[in-house]
Amino acid sequence: xxxxxxxxxxxxxxxxxxxxxxxxxxxxxxxxxxxxxxxxxxxxxxxxxxxxxxxxxxxxxxxxxxxxxxxxxxxxxxxxxxxxxxxxxxxxxxxxxxxxxxxxxxxxxxxxxxxxxxxxxxxxxxxxxxxxxxxxxxxxxxxxxxxxxxxxxxxxxxxxxxxxxxxxxxxxxxxxxxxxxxxxxxxxxxxxxxxxxxxxxxxxxxxxxxxxxxxxxxxxxxxxxxxxxxxxxxxxxxxxxxxxxxxxxxxxxxxxxxxxxxxxxxxxxxxxxxxxxxxxxxxxxxxxxxxxxxxxxxxxxxxxxxxxxxxxxxxxxxxxxxxxxxxxxxxxxxxxxxxxxxxxxxxxxxxxxxxxxxxxxxxxxxxxxxxxxxxxxxxxxxxxxxxxxxxxxxxxxxxxxxxxxxxxxxxxxxxxxxxxxxxxxxxxxxxxxxxxxxxxxxxxxxxxxxxxxxxxxxxxxxxxxxxxxxxxxxx
Amino acid sequence: xxxxxxxxxxxxxxxxxxxxxxxxxxxxxxxxxxxxxxxxxxxxxxxxxxxxxxxxxxxxxxxxxxxxxxxxxxxxxxxxxxxxxxxxxxxxxxxxxxxxxxxxxxxxxxxxxxxxxxxxxxxxxxxxxxxxxxxxxxxxxxxxxxxxxxxxxxxxxxxxxxxxxxxxxxxxxxxxxxxxxxxxxxxxxxxxxxxxxxxxxxxxxxxxxxxxxxxxxxxxxxxxxxxxxxxxxxxxxxxxxxxxxxxxxxxxxxxxxxxxxxxxxxxxxxxxxxxxxxxxxxxxxxxxxxxxxxxxxxxxxxxxxxxxxxxxxxxxxxxxxxxxxxxxxxxxxxxxxxxxxxxxxxxxxxxxxxxxxxxxxxxxxxxxxxxxx
Numbered sequence: 001x002x003x004x005x006x007x008x009x010x011x012x013x014x015x016x017x018x019x020x021x022x023x024x025x026x027x028x029x030x031x032x033x034x035x036x037x038x039x040x041x042x043x044x045x046x047x048x049x050x051x052x053x054x055x056x057x058x059x060x061x062x063x064x065x066x067x068x069x070x071x072x073x074x075x076x077x078x079x080x081x082x083x084x085x086x087x088x089x090x091x092x093x094x095x096x097x098x099x100x101x102x103x104x105x106x107x108x109x110x111x112x113x114x115x116x117x118x119x120x121x122x123x124x125x126x127x128x129x130x131x132x133x134x135x136x137x138x139x140x141x142x143x144x145x146x147x148x149x150x151x152x153x154x155x156x157x158x159x160x161x162x163x164x165x166x167x168x169x170x171x172x173x174x175x176x177x178x179x180x181x182x183x184x185x186x187x188x189x190x191x192x193x194x195x196x197x198x199x200x201x202x203x204x205x206x207x208x209x210x211x212x213x214x215x216x217x218x219x220x221x222x223x224x225x226x227x228x229x230x231x232x233x234x235x236x237x238x239x240x241x242x243x244x245x246x247x248x249x250x251x252x253x254x255x256x257x258x259x260x261x262x263x264x265x266x267x268x269x270x271x272x273x274x275x276x277x278x279x280x281x282x283x284x285x286x287x288x289x290x291x292x293x294x295x296x297x298x299x300x301x302x303x304x305x306x307x308x309x310x311x312x313x314x315x316x317x318x319x320x321x322x323x324x325x326x327x328x329x330x331x332x333x334x335x336x337x338x339x340x341x342x343x344x345x346x347x348x349x350x351x352x353x354x355x356x357x358x359x360x361x362x363x364x365x366x367x368x369x370x371x372x373x374x375x376x377x378x379x380x381x382x383x384x385x386x387x388x389x390x391x392x393x394x395x396x397x398x399x400x401x402x403x404x405x406x407x408x409x410x411x412x413x414x415x416x417x418x419x420x421x422x423x424x425x426x427x428x429x430x431x432x433x434x435x436x437x438x439x440x441x442x443x444x445x446x447x448x449x450x451x452x453x454x455x456x457x458x459x460x461x462x463x464x465x466x467x468x469x470x471x472x473x474x475x
Numbered sequence: 476x477x478x479x480x481x482x483x484x485x486x487x488x489x490x491x492x493x494x495x496x497x498x499x500x501x502x503x504x505x506x507x508x509x510x511x512x513x514x515x516x517x518x519x520x521x522x523x524x525x526x527x528x529x530x531x532x533x534x535x536x537x538x539x540x541x542x543x544x545x546x547x548x549x550x551x552x553x554x555x556x557x558x559x560x561x562x563x564x565x566x567x568x569x570x571x572x573x574x575x576x577x578x579x580x581x582x583x584x585x586x587x588x589x590x591x592x593x594x595x596x597x598x599x600x601x602x603x604x605x606x607x608x609x610x611x612x613x614x615x616x617x618x619x620x621x622x623x624x625x626x627x628x629x630x631x632x633x634x635x636x637x638x639x640x641x642x643x644x645x646x647x648x649x650x651x652x653x654x655x656x657x658x659x660x661x662x663x664x665x666x667x668x669x670x671x672x673x674x675x676x677x678x679x680x681x682x683x684x685x686x687x688x689x690x691x692x693x694x695x696x697x698x699x700x701x702x703x704x705x706x707x708x709x710x711x712x713x714x715x716x717x718x719x720x721x722x723x724x725x726x727x728x729x730x731x732x733x734x735x736x737x738x739x740x741x742x743x744x745x746x747x748x749x750x751x752x753x754x755x756x757x758x759x760x761x762x763x764x765x766x767x768x769x770x771x772x773x774x775x776x777x778x779x780x781x782x783x784x785x786x787x788x789x790x791x792x793x794x795x796x797x798x799x800x801x802x803x804x805x806x807x808x809x810x811x812x813x814x815x816x817x818x819x820x821x822x823x824x825x826x827x828x829x830x831x832x833x834x835x836x837x838x839x840x841x842x843x844x845x846x847x848x
Contacts, residue, residue: 398502
């Protein structure tokens with residue numbers, strides 16, 4: 001065997017081992033998720049959430065919603081949050097130095113008045129300009145905080161300082177939260193023997209759904225192909241991925257759009273880190289590390305019910321910015337917590353969750369591009385076994401279809417939100433073309449995000465939203 | 476049977492190519508299988524739903540007759556009313572389950588004679604034995620279903636069969652059995668605690684509390700009976716319930732605990748409960764807890780209790796805590812003094828240290844818009 005042949009063999013073997021491992025990992029997660037979903041649905045069949053609604057023993061929850069330049073939709077969004085069904089709950093809107101009329105609209109719509117709130121600066125933040133309550137007693141749950149601009153993490157930290165309840169739910173103000181979302185999210189905190197420190201929920205795509213007065217009234221598959229790709233992606237990630245990690249107690253990421261945390265643990269850890277754009281994942285990792293260091297048992301749970309609906313990016317430009325940010329955030333968090341890598345002291349998090357994220361979430365686009373470049377090199381040097389190449393392409397494509405249809409089955413067997421028969425056929429079609437039309441872009445955005453991070457890019461990027469207001473029934 | 480690899484190789488593929496191709500075929504077949512599964516699932520779901528709806532419509536007429544029946548229900552009358560449907564009930568488990576579910580749903584929203592008629596019909600049709608049989612199932616969710624049906628129908632005679640399940644390993648089964656034991660034991664709802672070996676989770680506490688809130692005060696169990704239970708969660712729960720229901724009959728047990736217990740959490744709850752019961756005759760005992768500066772929870776409970784009791788003579792014991800380094804302690808001390816009627820504002824104006832430590836808290840507490848939330 002020549003040196004070149006040996007080189008080809010080594011590269012091929014490495015790529016094969018990687019591809020085999022990642023496929024096996026996704027398959028294992030999918031199977032665990034399916035079994036856990038079945039258990040969850042069976043358990044929930046017997047739960048009467050009215051127990052929580054009517055109980056004075058239910059823990060208090062503060063809903064923290066940072067707002068930046070949300071003037072277009074802020075009133076509808078706040079009204080939607082105020083209608084969430086939960087007795088012992090407060091809504092804290094943090095105006096993060098908006099340059100538009102967000103604050104003015106809030107002041108007018110909710111008759112706000114500044115109050116002498118005794119704010120403890122437990123977490124260091126940008127200055128708070130004022131804290132407001134409504135003169136209308138029907139809105140006594142609402143607190144609005146006006147502060148200097150400092151970013152989402154800083155705004156959430158202000159929310160943590162202002163909050164006086166046991167649990168905090170950190171949400172995106174422009175998401176639609178189901179009315180019974182808190183009842184379902186708080187349940188794990190009430191039923192587990194182990195100390196539940198955080199609970200994450202599913203985020204679903206609301207594009208093309210019918211929204212009336214801040215409530216989702218009809219679920220529809222998005223009209224745009226780009227949004228449908230994201231629907232499929234979210235199904236795979238949430239139904240086949242996080243469900244399994246929740247079961248294994250290895251969840252590292254709770255979506256920033258909707259997560260419930262124990263306030264005292266989040267504050268003890270130092271709150272959100274504003275040195276990263278992946279602040280949601282970073283907080284969960286740090287909370288877990290904190291509990292490990294104290295040698296206390298704990299759990300981070302996951303609720304698969306569709307409780308939070310968000311508007312997905314509707315153009316490739318905006319989607320690209322989002323994925324760029326996610327890639328940078330992932331790498332920043334992995335780098336910050338590199339001591340976890342195969343570190344037995346941190347149990348499953350160190351030995352499985354972190355390595356998984358490192359190898360299969362962060363490293364995966366690099367392997368893909370390496371594989372592609374290597375293939376091109378082989379083509380250029382005339383060393384391609386075309387038969388084998390086609391067989392490989394077939395197995396990769398068929399595995400992708402298999403996992404996507406697995407996600408569709410999981411969706412069908414669980415929450416069955418897309419009830420129209422045509423929607424199923426549309427999603428099958430999406431699953432078939434996604435590997436060609438969407439996945440390569442995702443890989444490219446991930447790579448670009450990592451390169452931008454090396455170049456020193458730290459911003460969020462502008463996320464232009466259309467808002468839900470245009471999707472009203474009968475209009 | 477021909478080896479699939481051999482078959483693929485017969486087309487000119489090498490071994491490795493054949494393996495990869497076979498994997499591709501397997502995944503594609505599975506994908507097609509999943510697609511078919513999704514489509515069939517839709518059909519099955521809509522068919523099952525249609526059948527269920529037709530059974531519901533059928534049985535609703537029967538249930539309406541039972542509910543509005545004015546004479547005493549007799550076996551003959553029941554048979555006559557249901558004879559057209561009995562065959563369905565005995566031969567179709569879906570029909571039987573739908574009927575039971577409907578009976579349970581309707582009964583839960585009724586009271587009095589109408590509810591009793593439904594329960595009688597449930598027994599006369601032998602549906603209680605159907606539910607009781609579920610308790611023997613190896614599957615926990617079937618047991619849960621059976622327990623819920625028997626509980627909803629008030630079948631107290633099945634309590635001995637349900638009781639052992641309060642210590643089941645499956646959490647949902649345990650919770651369901653617990654609620655059932657609570658509701659079926661009409662004489663002493665919390666008697667099951669004597670044999671309960673598990674941990675009371677907050678969810679269980681809420682379920683128990685919800686039921687206790689629905690029964691008449693005179694039927695409430697004497698919570699002090701479990702103040703010395705071997706499970707700490709049971710002890711704490713009973714202390715919390717004493718406070719919540721302001722059960723004066725348990726006062727002696729609270730005093731005993733506050734004096735003697737070595738369990739710090741139990742002491743905190745006992746002191747808190749003394750405040751809720753406004754036990755002014757034991758205010759000295761409560762005030763003595765303020766001397767324990769190490770346990771912040773105990774300080775907070777004692778401050779709150781003294782505020783509730785409202786005796787002015789303990790003001791001097793509270794005043795030093797206005798300068799305590801803990802923010803929650805200072806806050807509770809202020810609240811307590813304000814409730815007693817002490818002029819904290821005046822003190823803050825004359826004492827610089829108090830003003831610095833408590834000025835912000837005072838403004839916060841006394842702001843009407845903040846007090847309301």
